[in-house]
Amino acid sequence: MSNLIQPVKVSILLAARNEEANIERCLKSLDALQFPKENLEICIGDDDSSDKTAEIIQAYIKEKPQFKYYKISQQTDGLKGKANVLAQLAHVTTGDFLFFCDADIAVPTGWITNMLPFFMENTGIVVGLTRMKKSRFFADFLSLEWLFTLTVMRFFSLFNIGITGLGNNMAVSRKAYDSVGGYEGIGFSIVEDYALFMAIVKNKFDFVQTYIPEIIAISEPVKTFKELTIQRKRWMHGIMQSPLVLRICLIISALLIPVIAVIAIWDPERSLRMLIQNYMLITAIVLVPVILLKQKDLWKAVFLFWFYLIGISVLMLIIHMLPGKTTWKERTY
Structure with missing residues (x-):
């Protein structure tokens, strides 16, 4: 692990579209992070939501200066959807490291402090772990599927074989992100986390597939077969x-x-x-x-x-x- 001297500046990028059922849970977990708030900014991009997502966000972040809300209505050339939101958020962030999570995710309180030490001098990207929230029995299978896949990814990473990123639990250095031209330089992909991961790895940066329980994020499971x-x-x-x-x-x-x-x-x-x-x-x-x-x-x-x-x-x-x-x-x- 690295010998990063804290405090460093961290920016969290969160894209949200029609997430009224999940967004407050995510915001509460981000608010509870054990990291100096003066060195943290949480940038939320509302992807033109048509439900109460914006209303919930703005009510929750009131008088919380580390949170910043952005209404994303414009489209960057060559991008759309989540990639478009993240690209625009990246331009307004000031952090040395960019952390990514999804609106249906609750991150652990030690998320940042346990992810940062994995950044060495040439580390461009650090991938976390995710499982489902404890609920019905089917959610257990979904959790095992995530952990099974991440275990396989961890195994191949030991041989320096990168499989993919994880857009709901991932961090990149600003240097690595800028080196590939950000999402604008990568171009649109419906799997934007994979595209960013591969671009950074191909640009000769190292990656880390973490494997410790302290950074497991908890996702909401899908609720229907559709x-x-x-x-x-x-x-x-x-x-x-x-x-x-x-x-x-x-x-x-x-x-x-x-x-x-x-x-x-x-x-x-x-x-x-x-x-x-x-x-x-x-x-x-x-x-x-x-x-x-x-x-x-x-x-x-x-x-x-x-x-x-x-x-x-x-x-x-x-x-x-x-x-x-x-x-x-x-x-x-």
Whole structure:
């Protein structure tokens, strides 16, 4: 870890569009951050919301000078959606480090103080961890899916193989952000976190995939199957642009059962061994974050996670193959 001499100036960038159900929870978590307020600015970009998002934000941040509200109605050339909001916010920030989270996220109180030490001299980007808020049983599977994926990302990062960023829990140095020309230099992507991560890594900056419980952010889980399919169609844009290893993992998970069923016609014993071995491998991987990151409440879903992973992988592949554009935050891409 670095020997950064605090205090440094930190800017948090938060894009919000029609988040009246979630935004106050996020703001409360940002207000509770254990970091000197005189060295912190929280810049909120209201992406032309049509609900009560702006009203809730303005009421909450009143007499809180570290919070700054910006109504984003103009579009930067070549950008739209969240990337457009973040690009405009970056221009008004003054921090040495830019922290990113989403409006449906609650960050831990030590988020900044535990992320900053990972910045070494040439570190451009630090990726955090995310899980779902404790609620119904399905949310446990979503949490395990996030932690499973982040564990795989952590493994490859040890070999300096970058997979993606995490727009709801990520920090970049101002030097790295400016070196790629910001979001204007990168251009529009519906998966703006992946685009920024890859641009910074390709520009010869180091990255860190963190793996400590103190920086786990808590997200609101999707509430309906429709929301899930919309979310996964957007994610598939990022996955299909990601390194080959991630695409192969998804395709293998989606096609595992059909392939084993075909093998079973000629060799039932081998097909059964393959199923058992795959189940044990996936379960072992998902046990790692539950144990190392101390997420004890997820134990009850661990041994059923394999079935969920197979199902969600098939669903995502089908969603990607179906024709149609992606709708996100009431906008079509």
